[in-house]
Amino acid sequence: MTAVINPTGAAPVDPVGPEKSVARVRRGLTNPVSSGLALVIGVVWTIPTVGLLVQSFRSKSAQDSKGWWHFSGLTLDNYRVVTTGLHGDSSKSVLPFLVNSLAIVIPAAVIPIVVAALASYALVWIDFRGRDWIYVGIFALQVVPLQVAVVPLLRFVVSGAHLGSVTVIPKLGLAGTVGAVWLAHACFALPLAVFLMHNFMSEIPRDLLEAARIDGASHGQIFRQIMLPLLRPALAAFGIFQFLWVWNDLFVGLVMSGGNADISPITVKIAGLVGSTAGQGGEVVPAAAFVSIIIPVLVFMALQRYFVRGLLAGSVKG
Amino acid sequence: MHWLYDLAHSHKAGGKLMFAVIMVAGFLAVIGLLLLLIDRVPRRGREKVQGFLFLLPAIFLLGIGLIGPIFKTLLSSLTSAEVVKKLCVPRPGHVCLIDKGGAWNNFAHYKWAFTDSDSLQALGNTLRWVVIAPIVATVVGLAYAYAIDKIRGEAVAKALVFLPTAISFVGAAVIWGLMYQQPSQNGASGLVNALLKTIGLGPINFPTDSKHVTYWMIVVMIWIQAGFATVLLSAAIKAVPAEITEAAKIDGATEWQAFRRVTIPSIRPTLIVVLITISIATLKIFDLVQTFGADKYGGDTLANKMYTTYKQAGLGQAAGPLGEHRSSALAMIIFLLVIPFVIYQVRQMVKARAGT
Incomplete structure (x- = not known):
């Protein structure tokens, strides 16, 4: 993806x-x-x-x-081996890793959507100096390859942020949990999420917001009661984007989990199976891979409409 | 908070999912509190403070996840690594540390990246990827989008090619590992080698073919990305008014001339978006190389080399976290290569915003 x-x-x-x-x-x-x-x-x-x-x-x-x-x-034996296990041996079961992927993908999709919606609200509807520059800056942050960001983020998760001997942010206690993986995904998704939300929000008529302001609604109320319902298509478009991206990612999962099987997503398991069964046992790899593929493919087929809408937002001009 | 710690480190499916749900609920509660706080900002300078509070969560996540790490990686790529004497056990009166690291070292890691034969190979392969994969994927996508633009069952045709977009690179590597399978002693063989045999060629042992493994992987990348190109270009082609191409044909242009002189110029902006998007993805190509294990057969790329170098931290020629500093230099090189593409995108966006 x-x-x-x-x-x-x-x-x-x-x-x-x-x-x-x-x-x-x-x-x-x-x-x-x-x-x-x-x-x-x-x-x-x-x-x-x-x-x-x-x-x-x-x-x-x-x-x-x-x-x-x-x-x-x-x-059906291959599928038995990669799900319930066969002859009492469940070492090749991918089900625990499916659970890990699920536990990663839920926060990794919800958090950036909400954070980006908040940020875009400020960037579109609240007047303050330099907001356009902040928006362009966030958009430009997509330049940062995961390769640059992921190792320092892992250090941050493990030990917090320090300037010299002063602790700026204490460690959040997410080391060794799936939290390490979804926190990384949530951060890395923000530039795209802000871009999409900003696009959708700019299209909401200004009159609507001004009418609400005149009626005495506060920014907090407008965000909750007017913006969030209107943003539903944008939330769906970004949600499926992020779901596919997180579910299919190998790099972030591999680095942030550090090979800990308790928190590794399914892609890490499949890649590991490919390597470890090169000599023997490779007959179950297609079944394992298919189990990992079928969920995003079903989601994709069911929600393709929203996905394509997200893709096309802005790319086709005349 | 012991129960939360136990949940976070649970080995059971229910515990892990519960932890995820609790974290999401906790996060939403924090956001709810933030919104309440926003409504209670005193009147003086209200808009400014409210704007800042709306931006605060994004600033925090971008700070720890992207902005902070840029500086850390840059610093790490420019400074020396901690070096410890080999096989030294720290004990009183004995110093194992040769260099405590963190000193400016005159681009030594970059010099390594541009002289070490393995990392040069990774750089060369990455350039090969970027030159070939985006262009071929775009051309295939364009041809397919144009071909199916007029036929019945267009939606199905598009879905078939678009489907690999939903498949992970790891899954794609398994799928193509099967396609590329070499003939076994008992006679089984992948489809590609079976087809080569019927025309009297091969067999080629694709994944270990040290001269061409990069190209065999680029084929997989094209298979994945062509659907993305198809969907965007198909929408662009449909946006070209049919009257223009019809008029060109009435004036005596052939189908090819109309395509070349009318359709292509009309969809140029979308073509560039597609090329740039695939190029950026290709510059960071990692999963395919890792799953194919192609680095052992001369198919390494920068992103994969960065990962393996990072993983070897402490095992290099000198003991100490040298690998991490070198991998930082490799990551910065990927960064530099991506920058021109993103500058173009940012300029386009600023232009588009100025236009509306």
């Missing part, structure tokens, strides 16, 4: 009017070259995933002797 920030900040346009789309369909049916190209790319892009799905249901001997397209030796 890529964190996407589109710089041009405009609303997505409704692309096709009805009469144009009729013309398009007519034109398309007469063009075999593009239909053929579409078919080839579509098939080539789908086959690898189908291969993994089929392979995950095949026994070790079948995997050893024939390619997956023979559909031979179908069994």
Whole structure:
């Protein structure tokens, strides 16, 4: 997954009017070259995933002797090994890591959304000097690669922030817990979250807010009672973004968990399985990988609308 | 607070999830208190203080998560590491510390990064990634978006190619590990090698092919990113008024000429957004290399080298956390490489804001 920030900040346009789309369909049916190209790319892009799905249901001997397209030796054993465990051995079970991923993804999605909504409210609706510069500054922070930020953040989680011998911020007690992982994700997601929220909030009519102000509503009340309900589409768009990003991340999970199996997300487990089963036991890897893939894929398919809307927010201009 | 500590360090599924829920609830409670506080700000200079309070949580998280770490990493990349005598046991009257670290060392870590053969290879590979992956993924996405723009079942066609976007790089590495599988003694083989065999080529042992492993991984990256390119470019193509391309064709332009001279210039801004976004992701490519284990076969990249160097902290030539300082230098190099792309994005955003 890529964190996407589109710089041009405009609303997505409704692309096709009805009469144009009729013309398009007519034109398309007469063009075999593009239909053929579409078919080839579509098939080539789908086959690898189908291969993994089929392979995950095949026994070790079948995997050893024939390619997956023979559909031979179908069994559920691989899935037993990676879920409940088989013959009392649950060392290859990925279920605990699914739980870890879930325990990471919930705070990692909620915290930056709320923090970014608060920040954008100030940046859009409260007048103070330099707010545009603060916004541009936050947007520009996406330049910081995780590689630069993650190790110092780990140090902070373990020992707090110090200037010389003075403790600026004490340690928060999150070391060795999933908190270390989601805190990192929450911080790193903020530039994108602020950008998306700022975009959506700028489109809310100013009159609405001014009317509320005249009626005597305070900023706190306006934020809770007017902004949050209106922001629902933005919250959904960012929520699915962040869910996919956190669920699929390996780097942050690997560094922040430090290899502690109690707090490692599922990607760390899968990557570990790939390495540790290179010689033997590799027959369960496709099943394990499929278990890890299926959740984001289902979420993605169910909420694709919001995801695409988030992607398009601003990228398509004329 | 013992119960909370126990919950945080729980080995059980229920405990972990409960901890997550409690943390979220606690966080929301803090935000609620903040909102109450905001409404009780005294009148003098009210807006300014309220604005600051709204920004406070973001400032805190950005401070500990991004701004602070930039300076720490920069400092660490420019200073010497602590060096301890090898196999020395600290005891009274005996100093194990050779260099207590933290001294300016004249870019020694950067010099290492640009002379060490392994890290030079990682740098070279990263440049290969950035030159190839974004362009090919964008071209494939553009071709596909244009091809399916006119056919029935366009939504399904788009979904098929978009699906890998939801799959993790780790998952993609497993999927392609299977595609690339070399023939086993018992006859099984990955699809790619099976196809190569039918046309009398191969087999290629892709993941350990030390000359080309980078390119085989770039194929996976393209597979992942093409869907993203397709979705954005497809929307851009639809935004081009059909009348313009029709008019070009009536004036005698071929399909290709209309595409080249009318469609491409119209969607240029989106093309650039797509290229830049994929380029930034590619510069930080880590998961694929790590899962493929390609660093052992000459397929290392900067981000992966940064991680392995960090992990070796204390095990390098000199004992001491040298690895962490060197990995900081590598991270700063990635930082420098990303900056031009983001400067472009920021300029576009400022321009767009000025325009509206």
